[in-house]
Amino acid sequence: DGGITQSPKYLFRKEGQNVTLSCEQNLNHDAMYWYRQDPGQGLRLIYYSQIVNDFQKGDIAEGYSVSREKKESFPLTVTSAQKNPTAFYLCASSRRQDGFNGYTFGSGTRLTVV
Amino acid sequence: KQEVTQIPAALSVPEGENLVLNCSFTDSAIYNLQWFRQDPGKGLTSLLLIQSSQREQTSGRLNASLDKSSGRSTLYIAASQPGDSATYLCAVYNSGAGSYQLTFGKGTKLSVIP
Numbered sequence: 001d002g003g004i005t006q007s008p009k010y011l012f013r014k015e016g017q018n019v020t021l022s023c024e025q026n027l028n029h030d031a032m033y034w035y036r037q038d039p040g041q042g043l044r045l046i047y048y049s050q051i052v053n054d055f056q057k058g059d060i061a062e063g064y065s066v067s068r069e070k071k072e073s074f075p076l077t078v079t080s081a082q083k084n085p086t087a088f089y090l091c092a093s094s095r096r097q098d099g100f101n102g103y104t105f106g107s108g109t110r111l112t113v114v
Numbered sequence: 115k116q117e118v119t120q121i122p123a124a125l126s127v128p129e130g131e132n133l134v135l136n137c138s139f140t141d142s143a144i145y146n147l148q149w150f151r152q153d154p155g156k157g158l159t160s161l162l163l164i165q166s167s168q169r170e171q172t173s174g175r176l177n178a179s180l181d182k183s184s185g186r187s188t189l190y191i192a193a194s195q196p197g198d199s200a201t202y203l204c205a206v207y208n209s210g211a212g213s214y215q216l217t218f219g220k221g222t223k224l225s226v227i228p
Binding site: 045103105106107110 | 145146150157205221
């Protein structure tokens with residue numbers, strides 16, 4: 001079945017550590033996205049990518065980095081510069097950026113700072 | 115800037131009741147609108163996608179309507195069941211060249227009481 005796989009489901013980060021969240025899709029979608037979800041704040045866009053080797057900052061990109069070396073993969077690195085990384089992270093994809101066929105989401109990664 | 119509001123923030127109904135969830139948006143120049151369901155600690159599951167040229171979409175007990183001119187969408191759930199308990203999110207995509215413009219509401223948390 002086609003879909004988006006996020007791993008790991010739970011991730012613990014120590015102070016000053018960089019961690020990478022994985023997002024893989026087998027839907028042949030061109031566009032991929034990373035969102036952060038905090039209680040009471042809704043979903044906020046971190047980064048998005050329309051095509052391979054290209055990505056754009058979203059509303060809250062500071063302290064995060066991404067790469068898009070393959071169409072299927074869009075990993076997110078949470079760097080030590082992100083001062084409050086504890087949150088639920090969601091990856092999504094769409095066939096086109098305009099979402100003509102809608103958006104598909106992964107099951108999320110919960111990141112906790114210890 | 116597009117703003118999406120979902121009212122009420124929480125709703126509790128007895129099993130079997132029909133109910134309506136509301137979504138309003140400030141910029142009517144939308145390309146499409148999508149309703150999602152989110153269970154606690156899980157990702158988003160797409161329920162219905164309405165293109166700007168459409169008035170409604172139906173899937174089983176769910177019916178979503180769209181009135182672009184008034185900036186409103188409703189999600190109607192017939193004969194509610196305890197398994198419908200979840201948070202329901204609406205998201206709108208604004209047409210226009212350039213940057214990615216998908217905006218989410220903060221959701222309505224639905225509890226269906228057996």
